[in-house]
Amino acid sequence: MPFVTVTRRLTFNAAHRVHNPELSDLENARLFGKCNNPNWHGHNYVLEVSVRGEVAPKTGYVVDLAALRDIVAREVIDQVDHRNLNLDVAFMRGVIPTTENLAVGIWRILEPAVAPAKLVLIRLWESENNRVEYAGE
Amino acid sequence: MPFVTVTRRLTFNAAHRVHNPELSDLENARLFGKCNNPNWHGHNYVLEVSVRGEVAPKTGYVVDLAALRDIVAREVIDQVDHRNLNLDVAFMRGVIPTTENLAVGIWRILEPAVAPAKLVLIRLWESENNRVEYAGE
Amino acid sequence: MPFVTVTRRLTFNAAHRVHNPELSDLENARLFGKCNNPNWHGHNYVLEVSVRGEVAPKTGYVVDLAALRDIVAREVIDQVDHRNLNLDVAFMRGVIPTTENLAVGIWRILEPAVAPAKLVLIRLWESENNRVEYAGE
Amino acid sequence: MPFVTVTRRLTFNAAHRVHNPELSDLENARLFGKCNNPNWHGHNYVLEVSVRGEVAPKTGYVVDLAALRDIVAREVIDQVDHRNLNLDVAFMRGVIPTTENLAVGIWRILEPAVAPAKLVLIRLWESENNRVEYAGE
Amino acid sequence: MPFVTVTRRLTFNAAHRVHNPELSDLENARLFGKCNNPNWHGHNYVLEVSVRGEVAPKTGYVVDLAALRDIVAREVIDQVDHRNLNLDVAFMRGVIPTTENLAVGIWRILEPAVAPAKLVLIRLWESENNRVEYAGE
Amino acid sequence: MPFVTVTRRLTFNAAHRVHNPELSDLENARLFGKCNNPNWHGHNYVLEVSVRGEVAPKTGYVVDLAALRDIVAREVIDQVDHRNLNLDVAFMRGVIPTTENLAVGIWRILEPAVAPAKLVLIRLWESENNRVEYAGE
Numbered sequence: 001m002p003f004v005t006v007t008r009r010l011t012f013n014a015a016h017r018v019h020n021p022e023l024s025d026l027e028n029a030r031l032f033g034k035c036n037n038p039n040w041h042g043h044n045y046v047l048e049v050s051v052r053g054e055v056a057p058k059t060g061y062v063v064d065l066a067a068l069r070d071i072v073a074r075e076v077i078d079q080v081d082h083r084n085l086n087l088d089v090a091f092m093r094g095v096i097p098t099t100e101n102l103a104v105g106i107w108r109i110l111e112p113a114v115a116p117a118k119l120v121l122i123r124l125w126e127s128e129n130n131r132v133e134y135a136g137e
Numbered sequence: 138m139p140f141v142t143v144t145r146r147l148t149f150n151a152a153h154r155v156h157n158p159e160l161s162d163l164e165n166a167r168l169f170g171k172c173n174n175p176n177w178h179g180h181n182y183v184l185e186v187s188v189r190g191e192v193a194p195k196t197g198y199v200v201d202l203a204a205l206r207d208i209v210a211r212e213v214i215d216q217v218d219h220r221n222l223n224l225d226v227a228f229m230r231g232v233i234p235t236t237e238n239l240a241v242g243i244w245r246i247l248e249p250a251v252a253p254a255k256l257v258l259i260r261l262w263e264s265e266n267n268r269v270e271y272a273g274e
Numbered sequence: 275m276p277f278v279t280v281t282r283r284l285t286f287n288a289a290h291r292v293h294n295p296e297l298s299d300l301e302n303a304r305l306f307g308k309c310n311n312p313n314w315h316g317h318n319y320v321l322e323v324s325v326r327g328e329v330a331p332k333t334g335y336v337v338d339l340a341a342l343r344d345i346v347a348r349e350v351i352d353q354v355d356h357r358n359l360n361l362d363v364a365f366m367r368g369v370i371p372t373t374e375n376l377a378v379g380i381w382r383i384l385e386p387a388v389a390p391a392k393l394v395l396i397r398l399w400e401s402e403n404n405r406v407e408y409a410g411e
Numbered sequence: 412m413p414f415v416t417v418t419r420r421l422t423f424n425a426a427h428r429v430h431n432p433e434l435s436d437l438e439n440a441r442l443f444g445k446c447n448n449p450n451w452h453g454h455n456y457v458l459e460v461s462v463r464g465e466v467a468p469k470t471g472y473v474v475d476l477a478a479l480r481d482i483v484a485r486e487v488i489d490q491v492d493h494r495n496l497n498l499d500v501a502f503m504r505g506v507i508p509t510t511e512n513l514a515v516g517i518w519r520i521l522e523p524a525v526a527p528a529k530l531v532l533i534r535l536w537e538s539e540n541n542r543v544e545y546a547g548e
Numbered sequence: 549m550p551f552v553t554v555t556r557r558l559t560f561n562a563a564h565r566v567h568n569p570e571l572s573d574l575e576n577a578r579l580f581g582k583c584n585n586p587n588w589h590g591h592n593y594v595l596e597v598s599v600r601g602e603v604a605p606k607t608g609y610v611v612d613l614a615a616l617r618d619i620v621a622r623e624v625i626d627q628v629d630h631r632n633l634n635l636d637v638a639f640m641r642g643v644i645p646t647t648e649n650l651a652v653g654i655w656r657i658l659e660p661a662v663a664p665a666k667l668v669l670i671r672l673w674e675s676e677n678n679r680v681e682y683a684g685e
Numbered sequence: 686m687p688f689v690t691v692t693r694r695l696t697f698n699a700a701h702r703v704h705n706p707e708l709s710d711l712e713n714a715r716l717f718g719k720c721n722n723p724n725w726h727g728h729n730y731v732l733e734v735s736v737r738g739e740v741a742p743k744t745g746y747v748v749d750l751a752a753l754r755d756i757v758a759r760e761v762i763d764q765v766d767h768r769n770l771n772l773d774v775a776f777m778r779g780v781i782p783t784t785e786n787l788a789v790g791i792w793r794i795l796e797p798a799v800a801p802a803k804l805v806l807i808r809l810w811e812s813e814n815n816r817v818e819y820a821g822e
Contacts, residue, residue, distance in 0.1 A: 002648075002652045002682060002685065003685045004648045004651065004652065004680050004681065004682050005680065005681040005682075006647075006648065006678070006679070006680045006681075007678070007679050007680070007681070008677060008678060009676065009677040009678075009679075010677070011264070011265070013178055013179060013180050013181075013264065014178055014179060015152040015176070015177035015178050015179040016179070018745065020743060020744065020745075023743075031743075031744055031749075032744075033751065034218070034219035035219060037219050037220060037221070037225070039152070039220065039221035039224045039225050040152035040177050040179065040221050041150055041151055041152050041179055041218075041219040041220060041221070042150060042151060042152040042153070042177065042178055042179005042180055043150050043179055043180070043181050044180050044181040044264050044265070055646075055648045055649065055652065058568060058571075058579075059568065059579055059580075059644065059646070060566070060568075060643065060644030060645070060646035060648055060649045061646055061648060062648055062680075064579075065678050066581065069677075081171070081178075082171035082172060082174050082178040083174060083176070083178060084174070084176035084177050084178070087176045088174070088176050095745065096744065096745030097745070098740075098744070098745035098746055099691075100687075100689045100691065100740045100745055100746060100747055101740060101745045103689065104687045104689065104740065127148070127150065127181050128148070128181070128694065129693060129694040129695070129754075130691070130692070130693060130694070130750050131691070131692050131694075132689050132690065132691045132692070132747075133689065133690040133691075133692070133735075134687060134688075134689050134690075137687065137688045139511075139515045139545060139548065140545075140548045141511045141514065141515065141543050141544065141545050142543065142544040142545075143510075143511065143541070143542070143543045143544075144541070144542050144543070144544070145540060145541060146539065146540040146541070146542075147540070155334065157332060157333065157334075160332075168332075168333055168338075169333075170340065192509075192511045192512065192515065195431060195434075195442075196431065196442055196443075196507065196509070197429070197431075197506065197507030197508070197509035197511055197512045198509055198511060199511055199543075201442075202541050203444065206540075232334065233333065233334030234334070235329075235333070235334035235335055236280075237276075237278045237280065237329045237334055237335060237336055238329060238334045240278065241276045241278065241329065265283065266282060266283040266284070266343075267280075267281070267282060267283070267339050268280070268281050268283075269278050269279065269280045269281070269336075270278065270279040270280075270281070271276060271278050271279075274276065274277045285675070285676070287589055287590060287591050287675065288589055288590060289563040289587070289588035289589050289590040290590070292471070294469060294470065294471075297469075305469075305470055305475075306470075307477065308629070308630035309630060311630050311631060311632070311636070313563070313631065313632035313635045313636050314563035314588050314590065314632050315561055315562055315563050315590055315629075315630040315631060315632070316561060316562060316563040316564070316588065316589055316590005316591055317561050317590055317591070317592050318591050318592040318675050318676070355582070355589075356582035356583060356585050356589040357585060357587065357589060358585070358587035358588050358589070361587045362585070362587050369471065370470065370471030371471070372466075372470070372471035372472055373417075374413075374415045374417065374466045374471055374472060374473055375466060375471045377415065378413045378415065378466065401559070401561065401592050402420065402559070402592070403419060403420040403421070403480075404417070404418070404419060404420070404476050405417070405418050405420075406415050406416065406417045406418070406473075407415065407416040407417075407418070408413060408415050408416075411413065411414045422812070422813070424726055424727060424728050424812065425726055425727060426700040426724070426725035426726050426727040427727070445766070445767035446767060448767050448768060448769070448773070450700070450768065450769035450772045450773050451700035451725050451727065451769050452698055452699055452700050452727055452766075452767040452768060452769070453698060453699060453700040453701070453725065453726055453727005453728055454698050454727055454728070454729050455698075455728050455729040455812050455813070492719070492726075493719035493720060493722050493726040494722060494724065494726060495722070495724035495725050495726070498724045499722070499724050538696070538698065538729050539696070539729070550785075550789045550819060550822065551822045552785045552788065552789065552817050552818065552819050553817065553818040553819075554784075554785065554815070554816070554817045554818075555815070555816050555817070555818070556814060556815060557813065557814040557815070557816075558814070598818075603783075603785045603786060603789065606705060606708075606716075607705070607716055607717075607781065607783070608703070608705075608780065608781030608782070608783035608785055608786045609783055609785060610785055610817075612716075613815050614718065617814075
């Protein structure tokens with residue numbers, strides 16, 4: 001059977017502050033500029049989750065995208081939506097909440113959660129101009 | 138000369154908490170749900186500013202949209218971008234930072250600032266599914 | 275208090291056939307072309323529902339958009355999503371299921387359902403190139 | 412029968428130079444900046460044509476949008492697509508090719524061409540951030 | 549000469565029913581939910597066709613995208629647009645008309661049809677949230 | 686540390702003429718059709734620049750996207766925005782200004798300019814339906 005990649009798009013929004021607590025305030029301000037605002041700022045994030053596999057003859061699906069959506073909603077969206085990425089999100093504890101680290105964190109949650117489907121890409125937009133992609137490497 | 142409406146789109150992002158300080162925490166939680174998160178959340182806002190007037194024969198413009206953009210950037214975007222709408226924004230002091238109140242606040246700043254151009258509409262998206270429009274009434 | 279228009283966007287998909295049962299097959303084919311395919315075709319529809327009112331001082335909202343979304347989901351989306359507009363949808367019985375008639379039908383359901391909020395516009399896209407607007411006139 | 416507004420979206424691209432031949436080069440450069448480049452620049456334009464009328468009981472249409480598209484394609488798109496708005500377009504002769512003047516020119520061509528349908532709005536994007544609207548006033 | 553991938557986007561709409569005729573109605577309902585509606589539903593599909601090759605010095609093109617568009621329009625769009633994927637489309641006979649199988653079917657038609665250009669990816673959106681990709685493996 | 690790809694989107698607009706000066710006018714017209722208009726046409730281009738690397742523990746960034754944006758703005762956008770790709774752009778001299786060649790030219794400028802970040806993809810849209818990708822091969 002053919003190997004196909006299927007992708008589900010979901011959205012969430014969150015507050016964050018790009019800040020490294022091991023550095024001085026001055027160094028943080030210099031490194032992160034307005035993204036370091038101590039009173040936070042926030043984004044509407046767009047998340048794409050891609051899994052890959054053979055098309056099952058019985059269903060014509062790689063995976064049931066409604067089931068995939070439910071997993072992502074429960075494991076990721078419910079943890080981050082309308083939250084503060086620095087304060088409220090267990091899987092982001094101890095890392096700077098950049099889009100890069102958020103994508104990596106989402107991968108680590110979803111890779112086992114979507115099994116036996118095979119996660120192949122996390123794509124995450126922080127704004128219409130900025131996005132990151134993580135493939136588990 | 139013909140009367141034409143011209144619109145400039147700009148974006149910003151901000152943190153906020155939908156919260157009425159005159160109500161109890163319980164009442165706030167009941168009214169605003171996850172938008173009341175005390176640790177904030179945030180959005181990428183999309184702002185459209187529309188002005189209307191006669192096309193000037195000398196320029197073929199209603200207004201120079203680059204000049205309009207500069208006014209909106211200085212008077213609005215610089216005040217709200219990468220900020221906390223509850224804590225950092227002078228023109229939002231004392232109002233609940235909903236998209237409705239934010240659009241009204243932006244109107245009140247821009248109406249005099251764009252004169253002699255005539256402001257006719259503020260359109261503001263909080264997310265791809267929610268937007269508000271205010272025409273000064 | 276200021277008067278603001280707030281808009282909620284929702285999506286659904288459906289099959290339909292543009293067909294007037296009072297006309298001959300030949301006349302239907304001539305009038306509606308490929309939209310008259312007896313085996314149906316379909317669309318992803320995008321629906322925008324706009325209501326207008328004063329901003330409530332207690333909430334900063336015209337209406338709670340989450341509540342508006344729930345009304346539209348229950349009264350409209352649940353009736354039309356993944357359905358056949360000619361066969362499955364009670365409120366479309368006896369009318370040709372064009373985008374125009376669908377927008378009018380949605381208005382007639384939502385106008386009482388959203389009260390006391392005041393419905394002011396139904397905007398409905400059938401494709402990225404075609405849309406209709408109905409304001410109750 | 413209900414009155415509905417229907418809108419058709421089309422795209423084209425063109426080169427232009429924002430330049431007033433009655434002014435000096437210096438004055439043109441001051442007024443129009445980089446839009447005055449003597450070697451031209453260009454845009455992908457997005458055009459929305461809105462007509463309004465009663466829904467016809469026989470068809471469920473205000474107008475046949477495929478027929479409207481054909482009129483706009485023949486009367487407007489074929490004149491401007493892959494053209495130079497200053498040099499190649501008869502209906503822009505003698506006016507500065509701003510988006511405002513282009514929208515007005517398109518209105519003047521389409522208002523009689525779409526009759527008996529009633530043209531109510533021309534909306535024209537020059538870029539994702541700039542657009543104009545003309546309603547014939 | 550450099551190797552470049554060029555992509556052409558086209559759209560179509562169709563009705564379908566996700567249904568496996570070898571399973572019982574109950575099993576179909578359980579597997580496919582509302583996508584199994586016996587009265588059909590439908591989508592606006594977005595198709596991206598990517599081919600890859602060396603840039604030809606004579607033209608600066610990998611392929612003439614207008615010619616590629618004509619091939620895709622004739623070989624694919626004309627077969628599926630405003631059609632029922634279960635009933636009307638020869639190349640979908642005997643397969644469940646999921647987006648996965650549709651993308652694979654389109655690949656099998658286009659791979660020989662675009663030769664000597666080398667097809668490298670079919671990307672197909674069923675909705676703004678769901679898409680699949682097939683690279684011929 | 687994980688390897689992540691980060692992408693920055695920027696836009697510009699330009700005039701061009703697809704024309705091979707080594708061929709006759711007739712041959713150019715035959716090969717390039719309306720894209721060969723001697724009076725030029727133009728586009729709003731969308732450019733995505735992707736770089737890839739390890740996430741730096743100190744910043745949580747692969748690269749500072751604001752710094753990347755400044756490099757692309759200075760090295761590319763300032764050279765092409767509101768310009769004529771055939772006449773005004775040094776790095777396009779001697780090549781036919783197709784989207785393919787423009788993407789390759791942008792790659793050649795940015796690969797050294799973004800170092801030590803590693804450029805991995807240039808993606809360039811000429812219109813909403815046509816795009817090219819170049820990965821340096």
